[in-house]
Amino acid sequence: MTTTYRIAVFPGDGIGNEIVPQAIRVLQAISNKYNIKVELQEALVGGSAIDEFGIPLPEDSLRIALNSDAVLLGAVGGPKWEGLDYAIRPERALLGLREKLGLFANLRPARLFTALADASTLKRSVIDGIDIVVIRELTGGIYFGKPRGIEKVDGEERGVNTEVYTTHEIERIARLAFQVAGSRHGRVCSVDKANVLESSELWRRVVIGVHKEYEDVQLSHMYVDNCAMQLIRNPGQFDVILTNNLFGDILSDEAAMLTGSIGMLPSASIGGEVGMYEPIHGSAPDIAGQDKANPIATILSVGMMFKYSFGLDIAYDDIDSAVNRVLDKGYRTADIYSQGNKLAGTIEMTDIILNELA
Ligand code: IPM
Numbered sequence: 271m272t273t274t275y276r277i278a279v280f281p282g283d284g285i286g287n288e289i290v291p292q293a294i295r296v297l298q299a300i301s302n303k304y305n306i307k308v309e310l311q312e313a314l315v316g317g318s319a320i321d322e323f324g325i326p327l328p329e330d331s332l333r334i335a336l337n338s339d340a341v342l343l344g345a346v347g348g349p350k351w352e353g354l355d356y357a358i359r360p361e362r363a364l365l366g367l368r369e370k371l372g373l374f375a376n377l378r379p380a381r382l383f384t385a386l387a388d389a390s391t392l393k394r395s396v397i398d399g400i401d402i403v404v405i406r407e408l409t410g411g412i413y414f415g416k417p418r419g420i421e422k423v424d425g426e427e428r429g430v431n432t433e434v435y436t437t438h439e440i441e442r443i444a445r446l447a448f449q450v451a452g453s454r455h456g457r458v459c460s461v462d463k464a465n466v467l468e469s470s471e472l473w474r475r476v477v478i479g480v481h482k483e484y485e486d487v488q489l490s491h492m493y494v495d496n497c498a499m500q501l502i503r504n505p506g507q508f509d510v511i512l513t514n515n516l517f518g519d520i521l522s523d524e525a526a527m528l529t530g531s532i533g534m535l536p537s538a539s540i541g542g543e544v545g546m547y548e549p550i551h552g553s554a555p556d557i558a559g560q561d562k563a564n565p566i567a568t569i570l571s572v573g574m575m576f577k578y579s580f581g582l583d584i585a586y587d588d589i590d591s592a593v594n595r596v597l598d599k600g601y602r603t604a605d606i607y608s609q610g611n612k613l614a615g616t617i618e619m620t621d622i623i624l625n626e627l628a
């Protein structure tokens with residue numbers, strides 16, 4: 271018996287419209303290889319949905335996502351929509367999907383592709399062999415906490431956001447971090463600001479409590495300012511970084527940049543029944559429509575989908591090793607190109623990866 275997986279496809283804006291169709295080619299190839307049936311349903315989110323329907327996350331798109339087994343998303347946003355009211359900006363599509371799909375965990379691997387070590391702004395000796403996963407809490411904290419807003423008080427304005435975490439929100443993300451670490455190098459570093467914030471004090475206490483169920487995993491704690499510094503000083507010390515929504519937003523960009531190749535990194539948002547997979551880079555409007563964008567992060571995101579939503583780790587490994595072989599052979603898109611390499615466009619790069627997969 272073959273199962274059919276329903277996949278919602280949201281290319282979004284900018285280069286999303288070029289990299290997602292290419293990643294779909296890889297998705298089809300891998301599905302054929304493992305005899306998996308997929309049913310794709312495409313819809314608009316972000317700026318393209320604003321242009322068409324006036325809102326970033328139309329009912330129809332949300333319904334398609336809720337009825338799917340997994341979501342593949344390109345990127346949203348662009349200068350065209352920057353002046354819009356905060357509540358209907360393209361970014362709200364992402365936040366809405368995270369909330370409505372219950373995606374409380376965001377996994378962002380930052381791993382060095384050996385062939386690209388010289389693309390990092392840090393010395394090779396510092397970044398050699400780094401293999402970090404940032405596990406970011408994604409549906410709580412200051413991103414969603416109430417009260418929030420801008421109010422008038424005593425003739426001036428007052429902007430408010432609230433950092434708030436409850437026990438169960440911390441427990442579930444901590445559990446996931448220990449499980450992921452258990453399948454990797456067995457170390458979790460929980461990052462907080464427990465020297466100043468009560469929400470962090472609770473975070474730390476709950477993480478310590480959950481750790482009792484995972485004693486084979488090593489747990490350490492670090493203040494977020496120190497972590498930002500340690501990531502630059504000695505990133506090799508980290509395996510899994512577990513942290514809240516806001517700190518995770520910041521630290522995952524920092525960790526990604528260590529690898530020198532933000533265009534290469536995939537992400538998975540999980541925790542609900544439907545997982546969402548997307549490259550961590552943005553919509554890059556400056557190069558959109560020119561067949562220049564690097565499709566690798568989206569292609570690897572397809573790999574993460576097979577691993578985390580369909581339980582097919584081998585499909586992830588296949589895609590990952592095909593990408594590595596292509597890099598070893600010297601093929602590069604413009605963002606990671608250096609002299610002596612072979613320059614490839616979005617489509618050609620995908621052709622070469624598909625060749626390696628076959
Ligand atoms: C990310 C992005 C989003 C976030 C924005 C676009 C809302 O920066 O996925 O990291 O802050 O979570």
Ligand code: MG
Nearest residue numbers: 518519520523
């Ligand atoms: Mg971010």
